[in-house]
Amino acid sequence: MQIGDGKPLKPAPMVLLGAGAVGLSLLKRILEKRDYLASNYGVSVQLRAVADSQSAVIARGDSLSQEELHQVIVMKQKRFPLAGLSITQPGCGPVELAEKCCERGVVLVDCTASSQTGEALRRTLEIGGKIVLANKMPLTGEYSLYRELTEDLGRSRWETTVGSLLPVISSLNRIRSSGDRVLRITGSFSGTLGFLMTSIQEGKPFGEVVRGAHALGYTEPDPRDDLNGMDVARKALILARGSGWELGLEDVEVENLVPQELEHISLQKFLEKVGELEGEFSARVEQCRRNGHALRYAATVANEGCRVGLTDVDVMSPLGRLKGNDNLAEIHTELFSPNPLVIQGRGAGVDATAAGVLSDILELVLG
Amino acid sequence: MQIGDGKPLKPAPMVLLGAGAVGLSLLKRILEKRDYLASNYGVSVQLRAVADSQSAVIARGDSLSQEELHQVIVMKQKRFPLAGLSITQPGCGPVELAEKCCERGVVLVDCTASSQTGEALRRTLEIGGKIVLANKMPLTGEYSLYRELTEDLGRSRWETTVGSLLPVISSLNRIRSSGDRVLRITGSFSGTLGFLMTSIQEGKPFGEVVRGAHALGYTEPDPRDDLNGMDVARKALILARGSGWELGLEDVEVENLVPQELEHISLQKFLEKVGELEGEFSARVEQCRRNGHALRYAATVANEGCRVGLTDVDVMSPLGRLKGNDNLAEIHTELFSPNPLVIQGRGAGVDATAAGVLSDILELVLG
Numbered sequence: 001m002q003i004g005d006g007k008p009l010k011p012a013p014m015v016l017l018g019a020g021a022v023g024l025s026l027l028k029r030i031l032e033k034r035d036y037l038a039s040n041y042g043v044s045v046q047l048r049a050v051a052d053s054q055s056a057v058i059a060r061g062d063s064l065s066q067e068e069l070h071q072v073i074v075m076k077q078k079r080f081p082l083a084g085l086s087i088t089q090p091g092c093g094p095v096e097l098a099e100k101c102c103e104r105g106v107v108l109v110d111c112t113a114s115s116q117t118g119e120a121l122r123r124t125l126e127i128g129g130k131i132v133l134a135n136k137m138p139l140t141g142e143y144s145l146y147r148e149l150t151e152d153l154g155r156s157r158w159e160t161t162v163g164s165l166l167p168v169i170s171s172l173n174r175i176r177s178s179g180d181r182v183l184r185i186t187g188s189f190s191g192t193l194g195f196l197m198t199s200i201q202e203g204k205p206f207g208e209v210v211r212g213a214h215a216l217g218y219t220e221p222d223p224r225d226d227l228n229g230m231d232v233a234r235k236a237l238i239l240a241r242g243s244g245w246e247l248g249l250e251d252v253e254v255e256n257l258v259p260q261e262l263e264h265i266s267l268q269k270f271l272e273k274v275g276e277l278e279g280e281f282s283a284r285v286e287q288c289r290r291n292g293h294a295l296r297y298a299a300t301v302a303n304e305g306c307r308v309g310l311t312d313v314d315v316m317s318p319l320g321r322l323k324g325n326d327n328l329a330e331i332h333t334e335l336f337s338p339n340p341l342v343i344q345g346r347g348a349g350v351d352a353t354a355a356g357v358l359s360d361i362l363e364l365v366l367g
Numbered sequence: 368m369q370i371g372d373g374k375p376l377k378p379a380p381m382v383l384l385g386a387g388a389v390g391l392s393l394l395k396r397i398l399e400k401r402d403y404l405a406s407n408y409g410v411s412v413q414l415r416a417v418a419d420s421q422s423a424v425i426a427r428g429d430s431l432s433q434e435e436l437h438q439v440i441v442m443k444q445k446r447f448p449l450a451g452l453s454i455t456q457p458g459c460g461p462v463e464l465a466e467k468c469c470e471r472g473v474v475l476v477d478c479t480a481s482s483q484t485g486e487a488l489r490r491t492l493e494i495g496g497k498i499v500l501a502n503k504m505p506l507t508g509e510y511s512l513y514r515e516l517t518e519d520l521g522r523s524r525w526e527t528t529v530g531s532l533l534p535v536i537s538s539l540n541r542i543r544s545s546g547d548r549v550l551r552i553t554g555s556f557s558g559t560l561g562f563l564m565t566s567i568q569e570g571k572p573f574g575e576v577v578r579g580a581h582a583l584g585y586t587e588p589d590p591r592d593d594l595n596g597m598d599v600a601r602k603a604l605i606l607a608r609g610s611g612w613e614l615g616l617e618d619v620e621v622e623n624l625v626p627q628e629l630e631h632i633s634l635q636k637f638l639e640k641v642g643e644l645e646g647e648f649s650a651r652v653e654q655c656r657r658n659g660h661a662l663r664y665a666a667t668v669a670n671e672g673c674r675v676g677l678t679d680v681d682v683m684s685p686l687g688r689l690k691g692n693d694n695l696a697e698i699h700t701e702l703f704s705p706n707p708l709v710i711q712g713r714g715a716g717v718d719a720t721a722a723g724v725l726s727d728i729l730e731l732v733l734g
Binding site: 033159316326 | 396400404407520543544546611690691702703707708711718725726733
């Protein structure tokens with residue numbers, strides 16, 4: 001392939017694990033931005049394989065054809081498994097796929113939400129490939145796996161695991177490679193909880209806000225997966241480890257917004273009963289308001305320990321002024337002192353995350 | 368050289384152009400962070416050569432010895448030319464140095480403020496080397512040179528040319544490689560002018576603030592080089608070009624805070640007469656205050672044109688709330704919309720800039 005000035009395009013071979021919302025958006029973006037990537041970066045993305053949780057479509061040559069890619073996109077848009085396509089190879093797990101397709105220079109992109117991809121990512125690095133993670137799970141288990149997956153910055157990116165498209169991890173990596181030292185990080189790292197908190201602050205009832213956000217697809221399929229704080233806790237842990245601190249999930253204190261009696265009932269029942277929390281929340285919000293404060297679900301990340309949970313903040317502080325699903329990171333370091341480095345903006349959304357993943361891939365290919 | 372676990376260190380060969388304040392701070396940082404870089408990144412920086420405007424100290428082997436580096440540091444701390452050292456080779460210009468030392472993999476680091484280094488940087492890329500610029504001049508002349516020096520992200524970094532250590536350029540590059548499109552950028556990109564403006568807002572007289580900042584070394588040697596807005600104009604141009612817009616310095620409208628009659632007098636005379644501007648400034652600041660506004664020296668960067676100059680902003684807006692020498696960038700894009708990506712924090716300072724340069728070097732070596 002050639003660009004206008006006759007130089008051949010640089011191939012960017014990749015394998016995609018996970019064809020859910022983010023993976024699908026990435027595939028569409030790669031198709032849409034084909035000419036843009038060629039003319040601006042001289043790069044041509046080659047899809048070696050796409051896998052969902054059960055099977056994989058593997059290119060016979062260097063890349064899936066446009067036609068094959070379209071078939072994959074149509075199938076996943078309908079939320080059907082890839083197994084239904086005639087071009088699909090059944091029973092190809094992530095490790096097998098990595099060993100088959102991820103030789104030197106190939107990027108394995110993990111857009112799953114699975115805790116089972118760690119070994120495939122590890123193997124990819126071992127055989128000379130590169131990795132991009134949108135998946136927090138492999139980075140929030142054993143510290144040794146985190147270390148293995150992130151220590152070679154020439155071959156690994158995980159920007160969208162915290163704050164989606166927001167350049168938080170790349171900035172943290174720059175801080176450390178400049179010889180600066182992180183002192184602590186505070187902020188808001190859940191678009192969903194941010195949206196809920198600002199809506200409640202505007203006087204809307206808690207139950208109604210949760211049900212509305214769920215109906216609009218702003219929450220996880222089960223909103224308790226947002227409300228239990230675990231997603232924010234994993235992000236806090238990735239920030240802590242990225243600051244050079246050897247911590248585990250057990251070092252993060254998590255405030256679960258779902259009371260025990262609502263934890264193990266059906267989703268349907270939960271959505272009916274979530275309104276019962278209204279009284280408690282509106283009382284807290286009202287008390288905050290009287291003190292000139294706002295209620296936020298915030299994270300504090302420090303070597304001494306991390307905490308994620310409800311926090312009263314001054315309405316005029318950066319956190320208090322945050323709107324909608326914007327995220328905010330305040331990174332305090334030796335050089336960013338007394339004022340922190342502040343990074344703020346949209347920190348959620350399927351298309352934003354897919355865009356961030358594409359940027360990670362490009363960095364690895366161009367680097 | 369080896370690190371603890373027995374793996375050999377990866378050499379990071381570099382040549383430094385410019386041994387002024389930033390270059391000197393970088394040399395000290397490289398010495399100080401030697402063990403840190405080895406144990407965290409497995410990297411050992413090798414100084415092939417250091418040059419000031421007249422001559423260069425060139426390593427006989429792979430790197431200057433610690434002893435030679437110390438001699439260079441002592442000499443430049445006294446602000447003596449390198450020519451006074453016995454190890455110095457006279458009459459070695461930047462292009463000659465690049466051709467002699469910057470073969471494949473070597474990083475040429477431009478910490479000068481010279482408009483004469485463009486050819487050396489160009490030659491370095493031509494013969495397979497890499498470049499890091501803290502120097503705005505080569506990026507704000509001919510567009511074709513900007514393009515040549517920045518188009519290969521695997522071999523070029525210029526983060527500190529805008530906002531010092533603040534991750535503005537890297538974030539802009541990520542936005543573009545994600546396939547997103549910049550709509551406009553606004554912000555404050557002069558630590559010095561930010562400091563002056565917030566001091567005036569606090570009621571301090573203009574002349575006194577300028578003289579005080581000059582005495583403390585917060586301004587350029589001649590504060591008119593800050594007050595004329597040209598430094599901010601160059602930063603605006605680098606942001607515009609980094610957004611993909613083929614603009615030149617002539618496309619940036621600049622508000623010069625130095626009246627014509629004070630432009631061509633001696634520095635001494637200027638410092639005596641700068642108080643004469645007090646009346647005008649305090650009147651403007653007072654008028655802003657009455658409207659609930661603050662006066663800032665801000666930049667607006669858009670494809671239709673760029674402007675840097677005094678602007679009335681709401682005191683409660685991010686720009687209005689900016690303190691001291693913090694910089695602020697608000698990047699509006701298709702994906703960061705309606706709310707922009709905000710990056711804020713210390714945007715000035717010799718040590719911060721040197722730290723940012725070290726991070727650029729590491730990225731190129733590890734990438």
